Amino acid sequence: MEATSSKPMEKLQEMFEIRKQDHELKKLDFEMKEKLNKQHMLETLLAKKEPLSEIKLALKNKLISDMLS
Numbered sequence: 001m002e003a004t005s006s007k008p009m010e011k012l013q014e015m016f017e018i019r020k021q022d023h024e025l026k027k028l029d030f031e032m033k034e035k036l037n038k039q040h041m042l043e044t045l046l047a048k049k050e051p052l053s054e055i056k057l058a059l060k061n062k063l064i065s066d067m068l069s
Contacts, residue, residue: 038063 042063045056052060 038066042067 042060045052045060045063048056
């Protein structure tokens with residue numbers, strides 16, 4: 001009788017592990033998308049021909065320091 005009762009628990013544990021892995025992958029995906037967005041913002045700021053405003057200059061410097069750390 002115990003062999004049949006442990007199968008649902010094993011299945012539940014397996015499903016939990018799959019959900020946990022899925023969560024980790026989504027977290028990594030979000031982090032990578034965030035990094036790509038920051039890189040794109042920096043590329044946009046670096047490509048500007050006209051002088052940057054103080055805010056944009058501060059953003060550019062912050063993005064650069066984030067990428068270097």
